[in-house]
Amino acid sequence: MIRLEAITKLYPGAPRPAVDRLDIEMAEGTTTALIGPSGCGKTTTLRMINRMIEPSGGRLFIDGTDVTGLDPVLLRRRIGYVIQQIGLFPHQSVAENIATVPKLLGWPAATIAARVEELLTLVGLDPARFRDAMPHRLSGGQRQRVGVARALAADPPVMLMDEPFGAIDPIAREKLQDEFKEILRRVRKTIVMVTHDLDEAIKMGDRIAIMRDGRLVQHGSPDEILSEPADAFVEAFVGPDRALKRLSLRKVDDLLTPGEAAEAPAIGAGATQREALARLIDSGAAALNVRDAEGRILGHIDRTALLDRPETRR
Amino acid sequence: MLRWVPTHLPEIGEAALQHLVLVVVSVAIAFAISLALGIWSARRPRLYAVVMAVSGTLFVIPSLALFALLIPVLGLGAKPAIVGLVSYCLLALIRNVALGLRSVPPAVLDAAIGMGYGPWARLWRIELPLALPLIISGVRIATVTVIGIATVAAYINAGGLGTIIFAGIDQRFPEKILTGALLASAMSVTADLLLSRLESRLRAGGRA
Numbered sequence: 001m002i003r004l005e006a007i008t009k010l011y012p013g014a015p016r017p018a019v020d021r022l023d024i025e026m027a028e029g030t031t032t033a034l035i036g037p038s039g040c041g042k043t044t045t046l047r048m049i050n051r052m053i054e055p056s057g058g059r060l061f062i063d064g065t066d067v068t069g070l071d072p073v074l075l076r077r078r079i080g081y082v083i084q085q086i087g088l089f090p091h092q093s094v095a096e097n098i099a100t101v102p103k104l105l106g107w108p109a110a111t112i113a114a115r116v117e118e119l120l121t122l123v124g125l126d127p128a129r130f131r132d133a134m135p136h137r138l139s140g141g142q143r144q145r146v147g148v149a150r151a152l153a154a155d156p157p158v159m160l161m162d163e164p165f166g167a168i169d170p171i172a173r174e175k176l177q178d179e180f181k182e183i184l185r186r187v188r189k190t191i192v193m194v195t196h197d198l199d200e201a202i203k204m205g206d207r208i209a210i211m212r213d214g215r216l217v218q219h220g221s222p223d224e225i226l227s228e229p230a231d232a233f234v235e236a237f238v239g240p241d242r243a244l245k246r247l248s249l250r251k252v253d254d255l256l257t258p259g260e261a262a263e264a265p266a267i268g269a270g271a272t273q274r275e276a277l278a279r280l281i282d283s284g285a286a287a288l289n290v291r292d293a294e295g296r297i298l299g300h301i302d303r304t305a306l307l308d309r310p311e312t313r314r
Numbered sequence: 315m316l317r318w319v320p321t322h323l324p325e326i327g328e329a330a331l332q333h334l335v336l337v338v339v340s341v342a343i344a345f346a347i348s349l350a351l352g353i354w355s356a357r358r359p360r361l362y363a364v365v366m367a368v369s370g371t372l373f374v375i376p377s378l379a380l381f382a383l384l385i386p387v388l389g390l391g392a393k394p395a396i397v398g399l400v401s402y403c404l405l406a407l408i409r410n411v412a413l414g415l416r417s418v419p420p421a422v423l424d425a426a427i428g429m430g431y432g433p434w435a436r437l438w439r440i441e442l443p444l445a446l447p448l449i450i451s452g453v454r455i456a457t458v459t460v461i462g463i464a465t466v467a468a469y470i471n472a473g474g475l476g477t478i479i480f481a482g483i484d485q486r487f488p489e490k491i492l493t494g495a496l497l498a499s500a501m502s503v504t505a506d507l508l509l510s511r512l513e514s515r516l517r518a519g520g521r522a
Contacts, residue, residue: 052428077430087425091443100429150429160428 002026002049002158002190007058009044009214018044020214021058026207028063028157031184031191033205035198037237041214042194046160049192050079062158077101080151080159080189084166086143088135094120094146095131101154119149122183141172148180152187159184161193165200177203198238202226202245210234222249247274252290252301261287261300269298277306318489326478330497333474336464337501340396341457344403348452351404352411353437362412369404377402377466385470395464395472402463403456410452414445447516454509461502465494475501 003025010017019041026032034042047053049060051072060068067075088097095116102112120127123145135143144164151159164180165173181204184191195201201208202222209219210230218230226242226249229235238245250273264287267276276288280303290298319326355362372380377398384394418441426440442449468476475494482490 050428052424073430073432075430076428081425081428083421083424083428085419085421085424087419087421087423089422089426089440089444090419100431104430104435147425 001028001061001063002192003061004045004049005059005061007045007048007060008056009041009048009053010056017056017214019048019055022211022214022216024209024216024219026190026192028190029188030206031193031204032207032209033201034192034194034209034211035196035201036211036217038196039213040211042211043162044214045211046162046192046194049158049160050076050081052076077104077154078156078158080156082144082147082151082159082161082164084163086147086167088143088146088150090135092135093131094125094133094135094138097135097146098150098153100150101156105154107154115153116149119152122152122186123149124179125149139172140168141176144168144176148183152189157190159189159191161191163194163196165195165197180204199245199248202249210237244274244277247277247306248272252276252288253298255301255305256290256299257302257305258299260297261289261302264289264300266291266297268293273306276301280306316489318487319493326493326497329473329475329477329494330501332472333461333464333476333498333501336392336395336399336467336472336474337457337460337505340399340460340464341403341453343396344400344407344456345453347400348404348407348411349449352408353415355408356412356415365408366405369401369408372401373405375401377463378469381467381470390471392467392472394470395467399460399464399467402459406455406459407449407452410448410455411445414448414452415441417448418444447513450509450513450516454506454513457505457509458502461498461505465498 004022006021006023007019008017008021009019022041022045024032034045036042044053048055049062051067054072055068058068059066062079089100095113098116098119099112102115107115116131117127120130125142125145130138130142130146135146138146144167148164151161165177168176177200184204193201193204195204205222207219208222208225210217210225212233218225218234220228223246225234226238226246229238229242235242251269252267252271252273252275253269255273264285265279265283266289267279269290269292271290279288280286285303287300287302289300292298351365355365380398380401381394384398388394388397422440422444423436426436431440464472464474465476465479468474468480475498477494478490479494479498482488482492482494
């Protein structure tokens with residue numbers, strides 16, 4: 001659990017604080033996406049959590065301990081850190097990069113080697129092929145996988161990620177997001193992720209914290225943010241298509257009606273309702289059959305059920 | 315043609331060895347000083363400007379004048395010669411140490427700090443290894459420079475290949491002049507070649 005209490009950063013000579021008495025609590029095992037326009041203080045907030053930036057005021061708790069008085073170097077070894085430009089050490093092999101924090105913590109070599117294997121497998125890189133590879137041989141996506149493995153190496157309870165997909169090309173990005181979501185679900189860390197991409201925040205975040213001018217404007221689940229924007233700023237920030245974005249949070253499985261619909265195109269189970277709507281618009285059909293991975297029809301969804309949404313009726 | 319060389323091989327060998335010792339000792343001392351000053355000033359622009367101004371000034375003092383100026387302080391022999399030669403190494407060495415440290419990508423530094431490297435561990439494990447190709451390049455420039463300048467050190471009785479050259483000039487004996495000059499040049503070229511090779515091997519190890 002991470003708790004920020006009235007955390008403030010005021011740079012000398014700046015007209016207003018970069019972060020202004022921010023209070024926020026991030027529950028254990030959840031992913032919080034910090035989002036907002038440039039200069040809103042989201043990256044400053046992130047970097048104050050591992051004290052890469054020293055707060056000018058306020059207190060910071062990790063798992064109930066006030067960390068504002070701890071040695072920042074030791075604190076950082078307990079916090080995973082992933083950045084947009086990845087920052088792999090170019091003169092070290094993949095294995096040496098991943099071993100960074102365990103080495104700093106003085107783990108025995110055999111434990112480190114076993115941990116490196118485990119992490120490479122976790123992030124989907126074959127240890128035999130990648131262990132001794134140098135970073136410049138890897139693709140952007142592979143590098144960021146190593147970046148995440150390196151951050152997870154000493155099993156820190158908390159992970160900070162600063163635009164972790166920012167340097168990945170758009171085609172590979174979505175796939176990597178899906179994979180990271182699955183990895184992060186498995187390791188159950190308390191994660192704080194900075195992003196400027198709302199779709200990414202919706203996809204990756206259990207909670208979204210929207211910031212503006214150093215202050216927290218709204219903090220809630222993606223669904224709450226999209227359905228009940230706190231003010232005109234959030235409403236404008238999430239955009240006029242927020243109803244569609246909400247559809248992407250839901251699976252077709254939730255709207256399933258038993259039985260097969262006649263002359264209806266099919267969609268895979270687990271697809272989002274947004275994808276289903278797109279298929280309906282595309283095909284002009286009134287319903288879609290939902291199929292599982294083996295091709296069995298699980299049921300169908302009706303256009304009316306998709307459009308007539310109790311949760312948006314207010 | 316060669317009348318003097320075949321009969322004076324031990325003398326020539328000793329002069330070459332003296333020369334080499336002068337160069338190695340000077341570069342080694344200068345390297346230690348430059349490493350400290352380079353690390354200290356690399357990310358302090360104002361300090362770096364001062365350090366560059368001082369080492370640049372030392373570099374442009376004519377070598378003969380510098381050696382002569384050192385005589386009243388340090389007397390004759392190898393000691394003032396080494397002090398002088400060290401001062402000629404500083405510019406190239408300090409500059410390359412600082413450039414090397416500054417060439418470390420900001421994201422790499424950020425990651426190193428964020429993972430919990432303390433300042434010294436970071437310097438030793440991340441920054442210096444990445445700066446090494448440029449640092450070696452500085453050592454190469456300094457070595458080649460000093461091999462040339464060290465010939466002048468014979469003027470203050472420091473020995474080395476300059477002794478043969480000066481003797482040749484005094485006695486109007488071109489063979490001696492040529493021998494000293496060619497050996498100094500050969501030493502320069504060899505040092506340049508070896509250190510270039512080391513430099514490119516380090517570059518290949520680090521990135522591509």
